[in-house]
Amino acid sequence: MTTLPIYQVDAFTSEVFGGNPAAVMPLEHWLPDELLQKMALENHLSETAFLVPEPAGSDADFHIRWFTPGAEVPLCGHATLATAWVLFYKLDFAQDTVRFRSKSGPLGVTRREGGWLELDFPNLAYQEQATPELLRQALPLAGEWVYFTPNDANYMVVLENEAAVRAAEPDLGLLKKLGSQGVIITAPGEQCDFVSRYFVPSVGIDEDPVTGSIHSVLTPYWAGRLGRDRLSARQLSARGGVLECRLDGDRVRIAGQAAFYMEGQVRLDSVS
Known part of the structure; x- marks a missing residue:
């Protein structure tokens, strides 16, 4: 034994x-x-x-x-x-x-x-692309363009505000049809720099409570948008999580x- x-x-x-x-x-x-x-x-x-x-x-x-x-x-x-x-x-x-x-x-x-x-x-690269039709059906809040992170197989959808992130109810059955790709939704935070949620039902995770790895792309995105290297973040799942992020060249520090x-x-x- x-x-x-x-x-x-x-x-x-x-x-x-x-x-x-x-x-x-x-x-x-x-x-x-x-x-x-x-x-x-x-x-x-x-x-x-x-x-x-x-x-x-x-x-x-x-x-x-x-x-x-x-x-x-x-x-x-x-x-x-x-x-x-x-x-x-x-x-x-x-x-x-x-x-x-x-x-x-x-x-x-x-x-x-x-x-x-x-x-x-690692600091993960992302690229803008047209929103896949399947993703648009699963998450009607998604706009015409999304970001794709090829090294971590995720789509990132940027919404207008924290309330939209909290209220989002994606169709998990449709998201599962995306294959191995996960979906990040994010927006500016009310009491922190940015907030997010993360869904990847194709690998058995409908909504992940807190996801450190997605902050490898969220941090460079929000650092560029907000013009700061040090950022506070919250993931808005039912359990919730608090992260402190810092962009450091080709690396990301996530605490x-x-x-x-x-x-x-x-x-x-x-x-x-």
């Missing part, structure tokens, strides 16, 4: 039951992808992060991968932040910055004062807090 440790942490919040819950599963070595996907489905959270130590002398400390209940994804902010919290506060990682190797290149998370953790993520929920063991009777 094999047992594996598992932790659950709420990311981008200072209180349990807020932010976005992520499962974190440290491994000694990689298990078959099919098994990783089954465990992510069983965990039934928007993401499960798996990590394996990198060899001594590598440019990273750990190799990290993220699975939704339906698919592996190339980048995930909240589960990376949750993973760093587990390493710092449960597994006694000694340094103040942990380095990850990932499908989206090198990532880092640094401990800051007040319990904040700061993600070092948030985390709240520990539980730890346990996964039992696998026939896995070696």
